[in-house]
Amino acid sequence: MNEPMIISNSGAAAARKDDTRSHRFEVVGGDPQAHIATSTNPREPRDSITVVGIGEAGFDELGHSAQTVLRRADVIIGSWRQLNLLPDAVHGERRPWPSPRMPALEGLFKELSGLNVVVLSAGDPMFHGIGSILKEVLGNQEIKVIPSPSSVSLACARLGWPLERTPVASLVNRSVETLIPLIDSGVPFLVMGRDEYSAPDIAALLCEMGHDQMELKVLSDLGSADEEITTGTAVHPPRPVSTLNVIAVVPPLGVPITRRSLLPGLAEESYEHQGQLLDPDVRALTVSALRPLPGELLWDISGGTGSVAIEWLRAVGLASGGFTRTRAEAICFGADPEGSARIKRNASRLGVPWLKVMGAAPKALKDARYGKGLTAVAPDAIYIGGGLGEEMVVETAWSMLRPGGRMVANARTEAEIQRLEAFQQHYGGTVRRIEITTDANPSAAVTQWRVSKPLTPTGV
Numbered sequence: 001m002n003e004p005m006i007i008s009n010s011g012a013a014a015a016r017k018d019d020t021r022s023h024r025f026e027v028v029g030g031d032p033q034a035h036i037a038t039s040t041n042p043r044e045p046r047d048s049i050t051v052v053g054i055g056e057a058g059f060d061e062l063g064h065s066a067q068t069v070l071r072r073a074d075v076i077i078g079s080w081r082q083l084n085l086l087p088d089a090v091h092g093e094r095r096p097w098p099s100p101r102m103p104a105l106e107g108l109f110k111e112l113s114g115l116n117v118v119v120l121s122a123g124d125p126m127f128h129g130i131g132s133i134l135k136e137v138l139g140n141q142e143i144k145v146i147p148s149p150s151s152v153s154l155a156c157a158r159l160g161w162p163l164e165r166t167p168v169a170s171l172v173n174r175s176v177e178t179l180i181p182l183i184d185s186g187v188p189f190l191v192m193g194r195d196e197y198s199a200p201d202i203a204a205l206l207c208e209m210g211h212d213q214m215e216l217k218v219l220s221d222l223g224s225a226d227e228e229i230t231t232g233t234a235v236h237p238p239r240p241v242s243t244l245n246v247i248a249v250v251p252p253l254g255v256p257i258t259r260r261s262l263l264p265g266l267a268e269e270s271y272e273h274q275g276q277l278l279d280p281d282v283r284a285l286t287v288s289a290l291r292p293l294p295g296e297l298l299w300d301i302s303g304g305t306g307s308v309a310i311e312w313l314r315a316v317g318l319a320s321g322g323f324t325r326t327r328a329e330a331i332c333f334g335a336d337p338e339g340s341a342r343i344k345r346n347a348s349r350l351g352v353p354w355l356k357v358m359g360a361a362p363k364a365l366k367d368a369r370y371g372k373g374l375t376a377v378a379p380d381a382i383y384i385g386g387g388l389g390e391e392m393v394v395e396t397a398w399s400m401l402r403p404g405g406r407m408v409a410n411a412r413t414e415a416e417i418q419r420l421e422a423f424q425q426h427y428g429g430t431v432r433r434i435e436i437t438t439d440a441n442p443s444a445a446v447t448q449w450r451v452s453k454p455l456t457p458t459g460v
Contacts, residue, residue: 049109049117049141051125051134053148054078056224056244058085066146075112078120085120092118105137122244124150128170128192154222155190155246158229166190176201180351181317183209183249184260191247193218196240199247206234206249213255217248264288264311271346276304278385281436282410283307289408290381292316296328297375299368301361301397302385303334306343309383313352327354329375331368335360362396369400378402384409388416394423 050073052066059067070076073092076083083094098104109117124147125131131145156163167189169179179202182189191202199218206214212235220228220242230238233252251257260266265284271277278286290298292312300309309330316328332355334340340357347355356375358364369376382397388411401407407429411420424431 048144049119049134049138050144050146051119051121051129051131052146053121053123053125053129053150054082054085055123055148056085056221056226059087059090061223062148063146066148069116069144069146070118072116073118074115076118076120077108082120082122092116102133102137105134109138109141122151123148124153127152128172149223151192151219151222151244151246152190155219155248158219158222159217159248161188161190161248168192171198171201175353176205177348177351177353179205179249180209180349181262181314182351183211183214184351185262186251186257186259188248188250191249193243193245193247195243196245198245199240200237202247202249203232203234203237211251211257213252214257215248215250215252217250218245219248220245222246262314262317264315266307266311266350270350271305271307272342272349273305274342278302278304278307278410283311285434286383286385286408286410287311287315290383290406292328293380294328296380297377298328298330299365299379299382299397300330300332300385301365301393302332302383303336303339303360304343304386306332306346306355306357308385309343309355310347310350310352312381313347313355314350317351329354329356331356331358331375331379333358333361333364333368361390361393365393365396365400379405381406381408383407388419398427 050069052062052070054066055061059070062070070086070090070092073090075095076086076090076092077095077097080096083096086094098108119125119130119134121129121131123129125145126147127150129150131143134143152166152168153163155161156166167182167185167187168191169182169189170192171179171194172192173194176198179191183206191198193199199216203216206212206216212233214234216232216234216237218230218238218241220226220230221244226242228241230241232238260270263284264287265280267280268277286308290308290312292298292315294316296316298309298312300306300312302308309332313328313330330352332340332343334343334357343355343357344353347353358368369378378400380402382401382405384394384397384407388394388409394409398407409420409423411417421431
């Protein structure tokens with residue numbers, strides 16, 4: 001039978017003889033080295049994923065937690081540039097990202113099951129970084145994130161801009177046209193560059209929009225010994241220095257610039273159209289009735305110019321902080337290739353190039369709903385501007401609307417109004433008859449009002 005282990009204070013007499021000896025707890029009759037607690041050197045679970053944000057200053061600038069998980073890692077994944085920032089004392093197997101990366105992610109981490117895996121990310125992994133991608137791809141698997149200052153945090157620190165009030169966009173996986181709504185707003189903003197060509201691309205876009213005097217600051221290799229800030233304008237852009245950069249876009253002081261609202265109701269000259277453009281007042285009422293929200297999907301069954309879908313997307317961009325957070329999606333349905341191409345051109349010139357264009361309803365509605373991709377889901381809102389007279393368009397669209405979703409239709413002729421009222425009696429909802437009047441003769445001493453825009457936008 002084993003002797004009981006008794007934890008007691010070490011001999012008091014011995015302690016009194018040597019006051020310089022520190023007191024400690026011991027195991028009487030046990031291992032003389034047992035006082036060294038094993039809990040002071042904890043190990044990570046054998047199956048773990050940790051995402052570590054690492055800056056250009058490298059391993060030495062990381063905190064204790066980040067350095068510890070890297071030393072204990074079995075496998076370390078990152079770009080070669082990030083992997084080369086690690087010292088030889090970090091012994092984990094170094095793996096560069098596969099190419100293409102996204103399709104291989106799930107299989108890669110299944111292969112590494114049972115190992116301590118560390119993923120390297122630039123700066124803050126949850127700010128336009130790999131951390132948010134892994135959370136989405138790997139689902140419920142626990143992922144620990146240890147961030148470093150993001151390049152945007154460092155850029156705001158260098159510029160003296162308040163981080164919480166600075167809009168941020170990214171060109172890492174988006175086209176330069178997505179900056180147009182932020183340029184339209186007329187406020188200073190930051191862009192996370194894709195490569196050394198990002199600043200020239202932004203300058204070219206600004207010049208195309210007539211903003212030649214917009215100031216550009218390129219902040220390269222932030223946080224490293226090679227950090228550099230170059231300044232120029234859209235017409236004389238700063239020279240490319242590095243593939244790692246953040247670009248500040250600053251409206252010139254004291255120089256008036258053309259600004260365009262992000263709210264619905266853009267002027268007619270904002271669009272390329274063939275006379276089929278919905279009136280700005282009607283468009284503003286229609287988009288408001290559709291109640292755009294971040295993360296939702298709109299079906300625009302109207303063909304023509306795509307103006308309702310475009311202004312839905314721009315409005316959501318305003319609500320979501322300049323597209324830094326969850327954006328909305330939209331699909332336009334049109335019959336002819338020429339009209340589809342015109343919709344895509346309008347979407348690009350107004351900063352929402354991800355607007356999707358498909359064929360004519362009702363067949364294309366089924367293709368959209370039961371196809372593949374992120375937009376193959378039930379729509380949250382449906383706008384019908386040109387399909388009221390088409391057979392089975394309204395019925396098919398209604399059957400595919402998400403429960404609790406919104407459908408809005410505009411009727412222009414008496415026949416369309418009668419059809420709309422029949423749908424309202426069958427499905428419910430409300431019919432609103434709206435009349436807009438304008439000053440027939442603005443120069444006259446007495447205002448004479450003229451009914452110029454009879455319309456019936458309808459919520460069903």
